[in-house]
Amino acid sequence: MKRVSRGDWLLSAATGAAVVLVLGSLVAILGAIVVRGAPVLSPKFVFGSPGADPADGGLLPVILGTVACTLLMTVACVPLGVTTAVWLSEYAPRTSTLAGIVRSAIRNLAAVPSIVFGLFGLGFFVLFVGGKIDSVFYAQATGPVFARPAILWSSLTLALLTLPVVVVTTEEALRTIPRDVREAAFALGATRLQVVWRVILPHAKSGIWTGVILAVSRGAGEVAPILFTGVVGWQSRAPTDARDGFMHLGNHVYLLATQAPDVERAQPALYGTVVLLLLLTFSLNIAAVILRHRSRAGARA
Amino acid sequence: MVPDWPVVLYSRENSSGTYAYFKEHVLKKADFVAEAQSLPGTAAVMYAVSHDRYGIGYGGVSRGHGVRLVPLVSKTGMDVLPSARSASSGEYPLARPLLVYRTTERGGEVDAFVRWLGERPARALALEAGFFPLEEGT
Amino acid sequence: MTALARPVRGKPRPSLLGSTATPRWERIVERLIAAVAFVSVAAVLSILAFVAREAAPLFWEGREHLPDLILPRQWAGYDAPAHVWQPVGFPPKHDVVPLLIGTLKITGLAMLVAGPIALLSAVYIAELAPRRVREVVKPAIELFAGIPSVVLGFFSLVFIAHFLERLFGLTYRLNALVAALGLALTIIPVVFTVSEDALRAVPKSLREASAALGARRWQTTLLVVVPAALPGIAAAFVLGFGRAIGETMIVLMASGIAPVVDASPVSSARTVTATIAAELGETARGGEHWRVLFALGVLLFLITWALDRMGASAVARLRRRLHGPEAES
Numbered sequence: 103m104k105r106v107s108r109g110d111w112l113l114s115a116a117t118g119a120a121v122v123l124v125l126g127s128l129v130a131i132l133g134a135i136v137v138r139g140a141p142v143l144s145p146k147f148v149f150g151s152p153g154a155d156p157a158d159g160g161l162l163p164v165i166l167g168t169v170a171c172t173l174l175m176t177v178a179c180v181p182l183g184v185t186t187a188v189w190l191s192e193y194a195p196r197t198s199t200l201a202g203i204v205r206s207a208i209r210n211l212a213a214v215p216s217i218v219f220g221l222f223g224l225g226f227f228v229l230f231v232g233g234k235i236d237s238v239f240y241a242q243a244t245g246p247v248f249a250r251p252a253i254l255w256s257s258l259t260l261a262l263l264t265l266p267v268v269v270v271t272t273e274e275a276l277r278t279i280p281r282d283v284r285e286a287a288f289a290l291g292a293t294r295l296q297v298v299w300r301v302i303l304p305h306a307k308s309g310i311w312t313g314v315i316l317a318v319s320r321g322a323g324e325v326a327p328i329l330f331t332g333v334v335g336w337q338s339r340a341p342t343d344a345r346d347g348f349m350h351l352g353n354h355v356y357l358l359a360t361q362a363p364d365v366e367r368a369q370p371a372l373y374g375t376v377v378l379l380l381l382l383t384f385s386l387n388i389a390a391v392i393l394r395h396r397s398r399a400g401a402r403a
Numbered sequence: 404m405v406p407d408w409p410v411v412l413y414s415r416e417n418s419s420g421t422y423a424y425f426k427e428h429v430l431k432k433a434d435f436v437a438e439a440q441s442l443p444g445t446a447a448v449m450y451a452v453s454h455d456r457y458g459i460g461y462g463g464v465s466r467g468h469g470v471r472l473v474p475l476v477s478k479t480g481m482d483v484l485p486s487a488r489s490a491s492s493g494e495y496p497l498a499r500p501l502l503v504y505r506t507t508e509r510g511g512e513v514d515a516f517v518r519w520l521g522e523r524p525a526r527a528l529a530l531e532a533g534f535f536p537l538e539e540g541t
Numbered sequence: 542m543t544a545l546a547r548p549v550r551g552k553p554r555p556s557l558l559g560s561t562a563t564p565r566w567e568r569i570v571e572r573l574i575a576a577v578a579f580v581s582v583a584a585v586l587s588i589l590a591f592v593a594r595e596a597a598p599l600f601w602e603g604r605e606h607l608p609d610l611i612l613p614r615q616w617a618g619y620d621a622p623a624h625v626w627q628p629v630g631f632p633p634k635h636d637v638v639p640l641l642i643g644t645l646k647i648t649g650l651a652m653l654v655a656g657p658i659a660l661l662s663a664v665y666i667a668e669l670a671p672r673r674v675r676e677v678v679k680p681a682i683e684l685f686a687g688i689p690s691v692v693l694g695f696f697s698l699v700f701i702a703h704f705l706e707r708l709f710g711l712t713y714r715l716n717a718l719v720a721a722l723g724l725a726l727t728i729i730p731v732v733f734t735v736s737e738d739a740l741r742a743v744p745k746s747l748r749e750a751s752a753a754l755g756a757r758r759w760q761t762t763l764l765v766v767v768p769a770a771l772p773g774i775a776a777a778f779v780l781g782f783g784r785a786i787g788e789t790m791i792v793l794m795a796s797g798i799a800p801v802v803d804a805s806p807v808s809s810a811r812t813v814t815a816t817i818a819a820e821l822g823e824t825a826r827g828g829e830h831w832r833v834l835f836a837l838g839v840l841l842f843l844i845t846w847a848l849d850r851m852g853a854s855a856v857a858r859l860r861r862r863l864h865g866p867e868a869e870s
Contacts, residue, residue, distance in 0.1 A: 107757050107758075107759070109757055109759035109760065110757055110758045110759045112759070113664075113669070113758070113759040113762060113763070114665075114669055116661055117661045117662065117664045117665030117668075117669060118665055118669075119661075120657075120658045120659075120660075120661030120662045120665065121661075121662045121665050121666065121670075121678060121682075123658060124658060124659075124662050124682055124685070124729055124733075125678065125681060125682070127726065128681065128682075128684065128685055131688070131692075131693075131696050131700075131726075134696070134700060135692070135696070154531075154532070181577075182577060182580055185574055185577040185578065186577060186578040186580070186581060188574060189574045189575055189577070189578035190578065193571065193574060193575065194575075194578075203582060204578050204579065204581060204582060207581040207582040207584070207585045208581050209849065209853060210585045210846055210849065211581055211584060211585055211588075213783060213787075213845050213846060213848075213849035214585075214588060214787070214842060214845065214846075215786070215787025215788070215789070215814060215841050215842070215845055216690075216787065216789060217787065217789040217814045217817050217818055217838070217841070218588065218592060218787070218838050218841050218842050218845075219588070220817075220818070220821075221592045221595075221817065221821070221834075221835055221838040222587070222588045222591055222592055222838075224821070225591040225592055225594060225595045225835065226587060226588075226591040229826070230591060244506050245506055262584050262588075265580075265581060265584070266581075269581070293563050293564070293567055294563065294567075294571070295563075295567045295570055295571070319687055322689075323687075323688075323689025323690070323691070323692075324689070324690075325689070325690070325691045325789075325790050326690075326789040326790060326814070326818055329818055329821075329822065330821055330822060352689055352691045353691075355691050355692065355695055356443075356691050356694070356695075356790065356793075356794065357444075359447075359694075359695050359698060359699075359794060360442065360443040360444045360446065360447040360698075360794065361443060361444030361445075361446050361447065362444075362446050363446060363465070363466060363532075363533075364446065364466070364468050365446045365447065365449065365450040366450070366453075366468065366469055367468075368446075372695070376692055376695060379689060379691075379692060380688070380689075380692060383687060383688070383689050384684070384687050384688055386687075387684055387686075387687030388684065388687075391680045391683065391684065395676075395680065408712070409712050411712060411713060411714075416798075416819045416820065417627070417628055417629040417819075417820060418629075418819060418820050418821075418822055418823035418824065419823070422629065423629055426629070426630065426631075427631075432630075432631035433618050434616075434618065434625065434627045434630050434634070435627070437625070437626075437639065437799060437800050437801045437802065438799055438801055438808070438809065439799055440713065440715060440797040440798070440799050440809055441797075441798045441799060441811070441819065442798075443793070443794075443819060451714065451715070454714065455714055457712075
């Protein structure tokens, strides 16, 4: 049995302490918030309609707005992301320049700050695309129809922001599929598209789901990209049209923390809203981590 | 005894109408000092002032919970606190109307809404929310 | 039994046997797939183009104001030439230097806090932790990245600000340090993940050689493994820094966002991101203020892009050096 040297002990202590500090602050953050927020979550608080003071809760339209925005985002970004990943892994030659360009674009997209997505959403979707639609189809209207912040534009902005998440996760899943599986299908005479549709995608299903969950979790928690593209502070109902503004849990947290009529009185509602947002984002993240862990363990076995 | 401690100024974000009003009418178009904290809402200002012994800020009186209102000295040398009466008489000089904008389109629900704003129930609601209602007939 | 060992689902139709020619419609579909893959390229280019489009007229409309964006100026009512960010003023003053100082101050502080903690954690997980510990702790640290930044901003605003105030009795309750500590929480997972990958990429043979020469574990770790992984660790810091510069909600809520020009860690600060978020909502389209805010967006885009390129190429170089050219993924 080797004696533990003092240097070894110091190294373990210092690095171990760092890990404890990181995990400790994770637990502290979640604990501090959940302890105060969980008791607030009555059915009336969560599913009620909002009254005059946001401190009284009634988050139904906020939740519906968040869900609608995230769903629209998912509908836009998942097909796009999965198709991109399929092209990268199944069609493009591994060393091709084009694939390199797409890969580096995905990387760049992932590095763009979320507030820049907000500027882009406003400059491109709201003012440019919306403005074009208005000038072609709504030239007679007295005010802007599409050229104004709306849930549609927020969702599309978020879809671009979460695109890299879907592409990277899906491609990783596609790559773990052994070559023999593809070759077996080709040997049976399947065309490439048939291999993709009937063999590759079904095989990569759990990987794709991981990507979807991670994208939803990421997209649902972002506030900066929706600030100027569609979110509104207070309104009494959920959006019913793609051109409506919408309330959002993340933005609601920001507003309650800084702009509630009475900050002191809004504290319980604030904690409750944060817990709901965490339920939507953080718990999905845990699910994705578990799912990914399982599929990786599967790939090793 | 005056403690030797810097006073912390809590201001609003420059996107706010209150900020522009304060700059124009109180600072007489001069700039805020760079150290003034820009907070995103009047509530945040009130919260900050109520948690800071040496803090001072400004904001709509409707949000003035948990802070001490500072009276202004009027031209007659009296201390004046903001109230419906002192604001509308001009004795308390810092007051501004809330404006409702509309597009040029006339008639319909918008007209009805604007009419309703001048009526008794709307004025009661405004009062309840901490604002001073329109005078009758305006 | 795993997903991968499962037999191919759905029997191939007999009619397919022997037919290897790709039908024409399938070629069209293939083209479509390739076209969709390029949406990401189009997205990156149009982000730059459309943000720049709103900023560009700065260079031909009111060109005489351009120097005021970065140079100090003697404004009426000021004692000396100064960098002033007062975009709603008489006249408006758009000197971005206070915002750059605020950004550097907060991100620098955040790196000072997050860097060492993340690196030490990575060393522990990559080199010292038993496998079972690693398998639980690693995903747990990565979970940090799953907390929305608005939640961390709220946490900083309420808890960190309160804690620091109690501890030090600071003049400014919301200050650069509060925001930096909140920001550190978002950088830790980035720096941790990339450094841990870099440490794990160091070949076993180096460790074995070092141990064979009689080195202690700490000597192997600090004098062999960490130096070998250093380019990757540097990349981790660069990537973390890029992430920190772009973060918005935490600094918006916790920094006190005052455009101060000084180096004190406990005075307030105003970052580029918080400025855009706080001001754009009520800014008239096409005005100078609007254009400057979009120009700041272009600046953020370019800085984060450059940092990301640097980080990515450092990681790639490290892989090649440690494992030869074929190891690049």
